[in-house]
Amino acid sequence: MIGRLNHVAIAVPDLDAACAQYRDTLGATVGAPQDEPDHGVTVVFIDLPNTKIELLHPLGHDSPITAFLTRNPGGGIHHICYEVDDILTARDRLRAAGARVLGDGAPKVGAHGKPVLFLHPKDFNGCLIELEQV
Numbered sequence: 001m002i003g004r005l006n007h008v009a010i011a012v013p014d015l016d017a018a019c020a021q022y023r024d025t026l027g028a029t030v031g032a033p034q035d036e037p038d039h040g041v042t043v044v045f046i047d048l049p050n051t052k053i054e055l056l057h058p059l060g061h062d063s064p065i066t067a068f069l070t071r072n073p074g075g076g077i078h079h080i081c082y083e084v085d086d087i088l089t090a091r092d093r094l095r096a097a098g099a100r101v102l103g104d105g106a107p108k109v110g111a112h113g114k115p116v117l118f119l120h121p122k123d124f125n126g127c128l129i130e131l132e133q134v
């Protein structure tokens with residue numbers, strides 16, 4: 001059911017420093033920061049030949065990233081995103097298997113303008129999983 005790895009998201013305490021590191025030290029193509037008020041994050045995409053890296057930084061007061069950075073002050077891998085063809089079919093199949101979908105279960109529009117859902121990390125070996133319909 002899941003397809004390609006769409007991106008790996010890393011929560012970072014200092015977005016400018018992380019961008020400079022990926023651009024100047026790792027030599028990657030780093031995009032412009034994008035505010036995503038619906039998700040409480042500022043996002044920077046880094047294009048790699050086979051996938052993307054998504055740098056996440058808190059935006060606003062009740063960002064979902066704030067608690068993560070409190071627990072991981074130096075930053076850390078926050079989630080990974082798999083592509084699916086049909087997000088509602090994927091959601092229903094996962095729920096039938098007992099997996100918890102975060103929020104009300106209705107897909108939100110993600111950072112790429114496509115529908116996304118998140119799956120509870122406790123159901124997936126401690127890894128927060130994002131599904132994106134492509």
Ligand code: CO
Nearest residue numbers: 009054081130
């Ligand atoms: Co993501």
